[in-house]
Amino acid sequence: MEQETKKLTKRRAFSFSRRVLAFTLAAAGFFAVFLLLPAEVEWEARTAIAVLLFGLLLWALEPIPLGMTSILTLVLLLLMKAVSIDVALSGFASPAVFLIVAGMMIAKAVNETPLMDRLTYSLLAKWGRSPKGIFIGLFLLMQVQAFFIPATAVRTQLVIPVVLSVITAVGAKKGSNFSKLMLIGTAFAGNISGTAILTAAIGNILTIEILQLYLGRTLSYFDWFLYAFPIWLLLMAAIPYIVWKTYPPEAYSFAALQEEMKKKKSAIGPLTGKEIKCIVILTGTVLLWMTQSLHGFHPTVPALLAVVLFAMPKIGFVSWKKVINVNFDMVLLIGATLSLGMVLIETGAIDLLASMLKTDAVLKAFGNPWLAILVVVIVSHLYHLGVTNVSTAVVTLLPVLIGLANLSEMDPMVIVFASSVSTLFGFILIVETMPNVIVHGTGLVAQRDFYIPGFWATVASIVIVAAVAFTWWRWLGFWPM
Secondary structure (H helix, E strand, C coil), X not given: CHHHHHHHHHHHHHHHHHHHHHHHHHHHHHHHHHHHCCCCCCXXXXXXXXXXXXXXXXXXXXXXXXXXXXXXXXXXXXHCCCCCHHHHCHHHHCHHHHHHHHHHHHHHHHHCXXXXXXXXXXXXXXXXXXXXXXXXXXXXXXXXXXXXXCCHHHHHHHHHHHHHHHHHHHCCCCCCHHHHHHHHHHHHHHHHCCCCCHHHCHHHHHHHHHHHHHHCCCCCHHHHHHHHHHHHHHHHHHHHHHHHHHCCXXXXXXXXXXXXXXXXXXXXXXXCHHHHHHHXXXXXXXXXXXXXXXXXXXXXXXXXXXXXXXXXXXXXXXXXXXXXXXCHHHHHHHHHHHHHHHHHHHHCHHHHHHHHCCCHHHHHHHHCHHHHHHHHHHHHHHHHHHCCCHHHHHHHHHHHHHHHHHHCCCCHHHHHHHHHHHHCCCCCCHHXXXXXHHHHCCCCCCCHHHHHHHHHHHHHHHHHXXXXXXXXXXXXXXXXX
């Protein structure tokens, strides 16, 4: 007992030291901006960049909850009088915030039905004869979920219990190739699942807001799907192949698992009234998303309508109290990062950042469309390795790329889209995406298990995005040259 107490005390001391170090590093970055920027840079722009760097480091190192960091950045901006309170809180008026909230509420409602369990057990009952069948079945399941569940973290959390039960059922141990195959495959499946579905990833939603904010242009749900679908399709072939080749599974008997899945599928019984209502509402929501160009409603409108219908007495199937139990940290994060984007514009900090990168080499690269796309895709991956939070990476990188594209007279829409899609893919570091974090949280895989498949998955995604840009986008006229 005494030994356990000592271990707990050491862990707490280490955790506290790590947090102090993280805060010290963030504070050092904050003050370094004031010391190193030229004297002619105005107070507002200087403060905006300092607070941005401070927030980036805290979001990446996470010594305090993400939501708390979000509030802290806004408070600093207001205390230092960088912008007015209307500008500092403007991000929370964005439709993107309400779309994220609606997405989390939709996931809560769907979880109140056995619909996802039914779909999972059906797939495993049919394809569960071999490790390849199970692996591919669960990988594809997460892609199907993307049409209905708008958050990668939620989709991963729904699948992880099933993956763990499969690992346990076949007797795979920690460190086995089968365990790594299933878990890292689940993380990577989550990472690519939002590629072509506008509402399926926070980065996509933020990109639309940035396009509207900086360029006064946008992409519809169908536009996004049309341009990104080949990327998604090719990744669905390449990523499972890479993970399978990295971790070829051991020989296990899957007969018992398949029988168990069949029994669980039978135990659920026929479709319930709740499930039928859920399917009807979700189908209507997706149809409204896909026909945005016809009716003109922002994707937030169908999402909020779905939430109301889910909980509406007599029409819906879930209580309002259960639907509103969402992760408020994520709401604060999205609102704060969007506010920071507006602050960068208002203070002129974004123009300053773009001008700092305005070198002959950069302008030459952006002057060649072929080279520009490749550079942007690679830089987006590298930037995401440092700025690990997808939302923060999108909000801070895309405005700078827009500025560089405008300077080189290249269409910023293409640059933004290529960068945004690339930023979704975090395969190497655990902290790059929530699916990676959730999978690592099982304790069955370590950071080192991500390195080899993550490196090759990153290379594959760079090649695929560039290839689709050079061919598909040009054929559709999205990239006029």
